[in-house]
Amino acid sequence: MLSSAARPYIQASVPVLQAHGLAITTTFYHNMFNAHPELKHLFNMGNQANGSQQQSLAAAVFAYAANIDQAHVLQPVIDRIVHKHAAVGIKPAHYPIVGRHLLGAIAEVLGEAATPPLIAAWDEAYWLLAGEFIAAEARLYQSTGYAADQWIAAHITEVNPTADGILSIQLAAEDQALPAFKAGQYISVAVTLPDGLRQIRQYSLSDAEQNAGYRISVKREAGDTHTPQGTVSNWLHQQAAVGGQLLISHPYGEFTPDLKAKQPLVLISAGVGITPMLSMLKTMVRDQSTRDIWFLHAGRSLQHVPHLDELIASTEQLPALNLALYIEDKPGFAAERLVQAGRMRVAEWPFNAALNAEYYLCGPLPFMIEQWQALLALGVPPQHIHREVFGPESLSQAA
Structure with missing residues (x-):
C-alpha cells in the first residue's frame, strides 16, 4: 500500500x-x-x-x-x-x-x-x-515451466494463404511436444530482421489444440521489412516456408473462456481478430459442444475472412451455432443466409443473445469500443464482456 x-x-x-x-x-x-x-x-x-x-x-x-x-x-x-x-x-x-x-x-x-x-x-x-x-x-x-526469454525452435510444416493478405502457418517441434494451450491464447514469434534487430510479435493460435502442433494466421500489415511498421508480418509473408524454423514462446494470455460452461457464448470479431475466436470455435467443434454459441464477424469482403471454409463447416458440425458474417462488400455467396450486408450493429443482430451470456471481443480497438458500448447499452453487465488487445493499451481503458 x-x-x-x-x-x-x-x-x-x-x-x-x-x-x-x-x-x-x-x-x-x-x-x-x-x-x-x-x-x-x-x-x-x-x-x-x-x-x-x-x-x-x-x-x-x-x-x-x-x-x-x-x-x-x-x-x-x-x-x-x-x-x-x-x-x-x-x-x-x-x-x-x-x-x-x-x-x-x-x-x-x-x-x-x-x-x-x-x-x-x-x-x-x-x-x-x-x-x-x-x-x-x-x-x-x-x-x-519456462524461464523468461526461453524460446522453442519450431519447424514450419505448412504455409497456406487463408484470406486476402493473411497467411496460415502450421508449426511443430522436432524434438519435443509443443506445450498445451487454452483456446484464446497466443504465442510470441521472434525473428531477426536484415539489419540484425530482433523483433517479437504476438499471434493468436487459430486452431484447436491438437497433436499436429500450433497454427497462427498472420495478416500482412502496412509497411515492409525495411520500415518499423509491418516488419515482422511482412518478413513472415516473404520468408516463412515449409522446412523453415521459427523461434516461438510458450503460449500465454488470459483471453480464455471456460468452453465447458453452460451459459451462452457470444464471440464478436473483426478482421484478423477472428483468430482467437477460431481456436475457441474449433475446440468446441472438436469436443462436440451443445452450448448455445453466437459467432459474429465483420469483414471488408468474404475474401478477407480467414478460414472461411472452416466457419461454414462449423455450422454443420454444431447445431447450436449461430453464425453471422457482416460484410461491407456483399457479393453473391452460396451460404447467403450467413451474410449480413454492411457494418455490424449489435442492436440489429438477426437473433437475440441472452444478457447472461459471456461476450468475447477481438478486433481493431475502435471496433471493440463500439461493440462494448453497444452491449452495455443493451444492459449486458460489464463483467460479462471480455476483450483481447494486441499492441499498446492504456490502463485507463480497463473496464
Missing part, C-alpha cells in the same frame, strides 16, 4: 501527467534506448516509430496515478500485461532500468516542479507496481 507521505504527491500528479505525460514518456524511451540499445530487441519498434507506445504509456501512468487505491480498476489490465511481459521474456533485471529512466524523464520534463518529495513518491509508487509485476510474472513462469 502506498504510504500516507507519498499519496498526496501521487494524487497531485494527476493533472500534471495529463498535461505532460506524452513528453515524459517520449523522453523516457529516448533516454532508455540510448543507454540500453539492447532493449530494442524486446520492444516493438514499430509502435515506437508511430508514437502509439509513448501515448499508451503516458495514459497508463496517468491511469495508475488516478486509480492508485482502486485495485479492482487496475487488476484486469495488470493481469493482461503480465502475460504480455512473459510472452516477450521480461526479467526482474529490466525493472530497475525502466524505473531509473522513468523517474529521470519525470525530473527532466518537470524541471523545478519535480521536487525531491515528488520523485520519492513516484519511486515508491513505481516499485509497488513493479513488485506486483515481478511476483506475478515469476508465478506465471513457474506455472509454465
Whole structure:
C-alpha cells in the first residue's frame, strides 16, 4: 500500500501527467534506448516509430496515478500485461532500468516542479507496481515451466494463404511436444530482421489444440521489412516456408473462456481478430459442444475472412451455432443466409443473445469500443464482456 507521505504527491500528479505525460514518456524511451540499445530487441519498434507506445504509456501512468487505491480498476489490465511481459521474456533485471529512466524523464520534463518529495513518491509508487509485476510474472513462469526469454525452435510444416493478405502457418517441434494451450491464447514469434534487430510479435493460435502442433494466421500489415511498421508480418509473408524454423514462446494470455460452461457464448470479431475466436470455435467443434454459441464477424469482403471454409463447416458440425458474417462488400455467396450486408450493429443482430451470456471481443480497438458500448447499452453487465488487445493499451481503458 502506498504510504500516507507519498499519496498526496501521487494524487497531485494527476493533472500534471495529463498535461505532460506524452513528453515524459517520449523522453523516457529516448533516454532508455540510448543507454540500453539492447532493449530494442524486446520492444516493438514499430509502435515506437508511430508514437502509439509513448501515448499508451503516458495514459497508463496517468491511469495508475488516478486509480492508485482502486485495485479492482487496475487488476484486469495488470493481469493482461503480465502475460504480455512473459510472452516477450521480461526479467526482474529490466525493472530497475525502466524505473531509473522513468523517474529521470519525470525530473527532466518537470524541471523545478519535480521536487525531491515528488520523485520519492513516484519511486515508491513505481516499485509497488513493479513488485506486483515481478511476483506475478515469476508465478506465471513457474506455472509454465519456462524461464523468461526461453524460446522453442519450431519447424514450419505448412504455409497456406487463408484470406486476402493473411497467411496460415502450421508449426511443430522436432524434438519435443509443443506445450498445451487454452483456446484464446497466443504465442510470441521472434525473428531477426536484415539489419540484425530482433523483433517479437504476438499471434493468436487459430486452431484447436491438437497433436499436429500450433497454427497462427498472420495478416500482412502496412509497411515492409525495411520500415518499423509491418516488419515482422511482412518478413513472415516473404520468408516463412515449409522446412523453415521459427523461434516461438510458450503460449500465454488470459483471453480464455471456460468452453465447458453452460451459459451462452457470444464471440464478436473483426478482421484478423477472428483468430482467437477460431481456436475457441474449433475446440468446441472438436469436443462436440451443445452450448448455445453466437459467432459474429465483420469483414471488408468474404475474401478477407480467414478460414472461411472452416466457419461454414462449423455450422454443420454444431447445431447450436449461430453464425453471422457482416460484410461491407456483399457479393453473391452460396451460404447467403450467413451474410449480413454492411457494418455490424449489435442492436440489429438477426437473433437475440441472452444478457447472461459471456461476450468475447477481438478486433481493431475502435471496433471493440463500439461493440462494448453497444452491449452495455443493451444492459449486458460489464463483467460479462471480455476483450483481447494486441499492441499498446492504456490502463485507463480497463473496464
